[in-house]
Amino acid sequence: DAGVTQSPTHLIKTRGQQVTLRCSPISGHKSVSWYQQVLGQGPQFIFQYYEKEERGRGNFPDRFSARQFPNYSSELNVNALLLGDSALYLCASSLAQGRRGETQYFGPGTRLLVL
Amino acid sequence: AQRVTQPEKLLSVFKGAPVELKCNYSYSGSPELFWYVQYSRQRLQLLLRHISRESIKGFTADLNKGETSFHLKKPFAQEEDSAMYYCALRGNTGGFKTIFGAGTRLFVKA
Numbered sequence: 001d002a003g004v005t006q007s008p009t010h011l012i013k014t015r016g017q018q019v020t021l022r023c024s025p026i027s028g029h030k031s032v033s034w035y036q037q038v039l040g041q042g043p044q045f046i047f048q049y050y051e052k053e054e055r056g057r058g059n060f061p062d063r064f065s066a067r068q069f070p071n072y073s074s075e076l077n078v079n080a081l082l083l084g085d086s087a088l089y090l091c092a093s094s095l096a097q098g099r100r101g102e103t104q105y106f107g108p109g110t111r112l113l114v115l
Numbered sequence: 116a117q118r119v120t121q122p123e124k125l126l127s128v129f130k131g132a133p134v135e136l137k138c139n140y141s142y143s144g145s146p147e148l149f150w151y152v153q154y155s156r157q158r159l160q161l162l163l164r165h166i167s168r169e170s171i172k173g174f175t176a177d178l179n180k181g182e183t184s185f186h187l188k189k190p191f192a193q194e195e196d197s198a199m200y201y202c203a204l205r206g207n208t209g210g211f212k213t214i215f216g217a218g219t220r221l222f223v224k225a
Contacts, residue, residue, distance in 0.1 A: 003158075033211045042119075042201050042215030043159070056212045090159065098211040100147055101166060106159040 004093050004107035012113045013081050021076045021110045025093030031055075032074040033104060034066055035090040043090055049074055050097045078112075086114045117142050119204050121216035128192050129224050136187040136219045138176075138202030148178055148185040149213070151201040159201070162187075172196070192223045 005024045013019050025032050031050040035043035048056035049068035063079045072093075078085055088111050092104040118141040128134050140148065148165040163171045165178040165185060176187045185202060202216040 031211065033213075035213075035215075040217070042203070042217050043213075045212045045214070048211045058212065092211070094211060098205075100207070101164075102211075103161055104211055104213070108158050 004091055004105055006089075006091050006107040006110050008110060009108070010111045010113075012115065014115050015081055015083060017081050017114075018077065018079045019081060019112060021078075021089050021091075021112070023074045023076070023091030023093075023107060025072050025074070025091075026105055029093040029095050029105075030072055031094045031097055032068055032072065033092045033094075034074070034076045035092065036060075037088040037090055037109070038084075039087070046076070048098070055097060081114045083114050086112060088112075117204065117206070117214050119202050119214050119216035121200075121202055121219050123219045124217070125220045125222065127222045127224060130194055131191050134189050134192045134196070134221065134223075136200050136202075136221065138185045138187065138216060140183050140185065140202070140204050142183075142204055142206065144207050146207060147205045148176070149203040149205070150174070150176055150185075150187050151203055151215075153199040153201070155198070162200070192221075194223050194225060197221055197223045 007022045033048040034046040037043045045058040047066045052068045066076045068074045088109040090109045091107040094104050120139045150162040152162040153159045174189045201218045204214045
């Protein structure tokens, strides 16, 4: 198993554009979470999806949206990109919804640069 | 407010020396505390969690609820311990919303 995979690895966009990032969880995992990691900071929680439903949302504007597909893969969409959206976007998968003791497994991330 | 604070951005020690990476948190309730590690050119991975009370790669961390701290310790640092370390907190309301600290880069010198 390759673990959590994300595509693309790198992306360059200009202000005002829209971007879609993709994540494939570990086989058998039903939960996907998205994090934004700005340079010099720790990851910041954006969304969690479990069984195709949103189960958690961080403090991000409505320009950020996500969805989960029947095969449990997920997409993160960001509209009207701002310079401040430049960051490493991490996807994490887990077996279930997030009971105490459950583990998240992180992907390698997609590095987004907004010019 | 829910917050994780790692006061040191960089910690440099000599091989064989003890190491302690500090973490303080703010949370109303009983959170789950974690240490994650990211080695050079590798993905973020879980090192240990407080509920397991285990030692991983010689590292231990004790949750001190009175001081709201979860410091990571190792008695004898090794060069392969050089990495970025993140302290993280997850609430007790279910789900995976995890709050991370800003991280501490540990550099172990030969």
